[in-house]
Amino acid sequence: MTRLTGGLIDRSRSLGFTFDGRSLTGHPGDTLASALLANGVRLMGRSFKYHRPRGPVGAGSEEPNALVELRSGARQEPNTRATVAELYDGLEAHSQNRIGSLRFDLLAVNDLMSPFFAAGFYYKTFMWPRAFWEKLYEPAIRRAAGLGSLSMQPDPDAYDKGFLHCDLLVIGGGASGLAAALTAARAGARVILADEDFRLGGRLLAETHPLDDAPATDWIARTEAELAALPNLRILRRTTVFGAFDHGIYGAVERIADHLPDPGRQVRQTLWRITARRAVLAAGAIERHIPFQNNDRPGIMLAGAMRAYANRWAVSPAQRVAIFTNNDDGHRTALDLAAKGVQIAAVIDPREGVRAQGDYPVIAGVVGNAKGRLGLTKIEVATRNGSRWIDCGALGVSGGWNPNVHLASHHRGRPVWDEGLQAFLPPKDGPKGLICAGAVTGQGSTGAALRSGAQAAIATLADLGITAHAPDLPRAEDAAQNLHPLWHVPGKGRAWVDFQNDVTVKDIKLAHQENMRPVEHLKRWTTLGMATDQGKTANVTALAVMSELTGKPIPETGTTIFRPPYSGVSLSVLGGGDTGAHFRPRRLTPTHASATAQGAVFTEAGPWMRAQYFPRSGETHWRETVNREVLATRKGVGICDVTTLGKIDVQGADADEFLNRVYANAMASLKVGMVRYGLMLREDGTAWDDGTCARLAETHYVVTTTTANAGPVYRHMEFARQCLWPELDVHLISTTDAWAQIAVAGPNARRLLERIVDGFDLSNAAFPFMACASLTICGGLRARLFRISFSGELAYEVAVPARYGHALMARLIEKGADLGVTPYGTEALGVMRIEKGHAAGNELNGQTTAQMLGLGRMVSTKKDSIGAVMSRREGLAAERRLLVGLQPVDVGDPVVAGAHLFTEGAPQGTDTDQGWITSACHSPHLGHAIGLGFLENGAARMGEVIVAANPLAGQSVRMRVVSPHFIDPDGGRLRD
């Protein structure tokens, strides 16, 4: 096939591309589809279920058939519509959904077996045996049915997200959209004009009728030039507005570099979040098909698409074409193609008294069948006088136009049927602030579209107090379509309604027969409209067919609900730049650089990177390192950054009363200069979070939270302050980031600290266990000191302004060298707290109560606090599981967290379950594994031997129930 004359392609340059390895050429301005047609390629893909050979049906984003894989390697992109893929030099495309070649697809055997594959086949057939679902049926079905394949490699390109604001967003750059944008921009409104095409003009680019006696492209060029010169208007080309969200927010994807061989330094796509005070939807209309037997032959396409290929891209799918139409618009295709020298075999039109509008034969009748498996060769035309076959290489079909109401019904509004136009129009209760213009409202003629766009802009800007005036619009055609409804051609064989998902008129009949009549059932039973094109060319036709079958009018049959996105949006662009290391913020502790210098291995703790352990040369296993860190701390002194624990500063005259209500235990009675352990419950009575509460002054407390709950506890305390007790004089601020905090633990902790404090008396009498103070260290640096211990040793936590954290760590290491000061990480921290029997996240998992933690008495009955009332519920009060220590009877045995506990000799099942192990570690102090767990009636079972079962690993270990305090049970070390 050679090119026709004219068109909006740049013939001075040629672009080389390949399709299934075949080298072809096209021109700038081409899409992949137009370039393939220009090279005589009508067959571009295979259908989803029956693997029928397929060519393009449309010329735009609604395309159901011509799906290809673009590019190769990591950039391989499946299910790309050839009709919107802009041609570039070196473009590489492959057909998909085939085994073998595109022309000889082995899975085309599915087509011969189609009687077995009717609607509902999968639901009825692949039900039993159940064991086959995942292992046999699903892989087989997925192999046979499906579209393109993924490269399985990381996307090499960059994507971005951006935010835009405007008075008016104009969606669609065709006649009505350009008129709306021009009107609004001249009035001074901030306007964004978005169009999915790479060239503004919309349908005007595909038509030949003049504007003001000149080609439409002249007016488009003038308008575009004026718009480009206006500072208050931004044009987004290659941008699909894919969704209308709440409160005037629209989602759009700008394809910045999809038309380039390689994005180079640019991002490939940008996800725009556009906040628009008002919007005009000027998205045009999508032509509909008329199903007849074998209407899916390659070469059969929408008449408007055929006209677009001829006028815009100067290509016809064949030298001799026919048109099948039920309206005047189809005749325009015949006129335009004839004018370009394409032979018109016939225009087949079922309307009474139909006449040719030019020099071409007209047949009053319908098309009933088509031949040409890999490309159309002839059509069967049925008239009152019988039927006959006519040779043609392509057929344009027009069943009328469906207003593209998609975005107008993203907010539940259902499209409204218009009997006169035989089409669904936008709902009255569409997105607030969005009005429709042009063909979306059924105003399909060029003149009407231009006027409608200008009027829409004037009307909607008036709401904003902006006065706009209609521009001088060009004179344009105003022809009516004179449509006579014809929804399908009755007959034998299969007539396709939904091309991409292979849904035929027969399938709809079957759905009707099986009582799957409501549109929601029809859709799910037949998979109508559920393919990647979401049934843009199919849904209305299917409704009309169902309406015929039920005898009910179309509006009573139902409408489909449209949801975002309008067309496919890549996950890459939805992710924007937030992938890999940028997926979420990464927070570093103030001593991160120091830990790095010490060779620390880091672990993620929420968003934080914390030092996990500090391996030294010669250590061959992480546990060797952890054992060393634990023993060095227990025998000398260890230091650990604990900055990540949440810190909340609480101040005010009522701070004590406030904390009394927030913590289960009493806080008001805490003396100034002292610290108390604090337990927080949820209002349902479950234990939630714990920490320490230090009273620095009468009206000033500092409380800590677990690392994981730093944010939620702060939110909760603000809730309590603002929503429950706003009458209390108390203020909160999170100071987690403001203070670096370092734990100094071990028998030498006091000796080490004495070397850095500025004359502060650290003696046991002056600064006892659970004391706190504000002081200065290192010669004037303000600091806070807390004598608290998570490890069970004599321990302190010292806090300094965050920017001094690194220096403090360095000073402690320097001053403690002769004391053997040892930095330890979260692993050693965990081992020591298990040895000491302190609860942590594993125990405070949102399912445990204060009683289970052995802290039941802490829930004060003398005051109200959050969760106190519900913690006394019968069911929770009767809870007898208790936190216990567990150690293997045979000290060589492992202890596994998650193992369940059973009475020795008892059967092992959920009904005999006695509890579970929450935390486990190797205790260097004891020289064997230990664990913590919740055990039924644990208080009475000390010394009993029970069984810890881990059926996943086939383990069953005998364990002795012991106190959870494996070291220093009476706390002498803490108070030393």
Place this chain on the structure above:
Amino acid sequence: MLIPHPLLGLRDAQEFTYLGDAALLDRPDPADADAFADYVYLRDNPAGVHRELWFHEQGDRSWLVVTRDTVTHEILGAELARDVKLKGGAA
């Protein structure tokens, strides 16, 4: 969604953390255990106008009572939760 913050004007909903029914303002008397069970576990879930709590976590840390139509997502108003509570609560 955009939330009209009474102090800061229109703010993007992404700056907020959602909690739910503003009835959580009306914490019952601790002597009434039955009322507590309802308070903790029972929520209205209306299709229509709903008063609900939003926390301006990425902003000024105000808790707001937002009145929203759950069907259309139209926001009919927003108040500082402390003002609502001081005026007598959500009920």
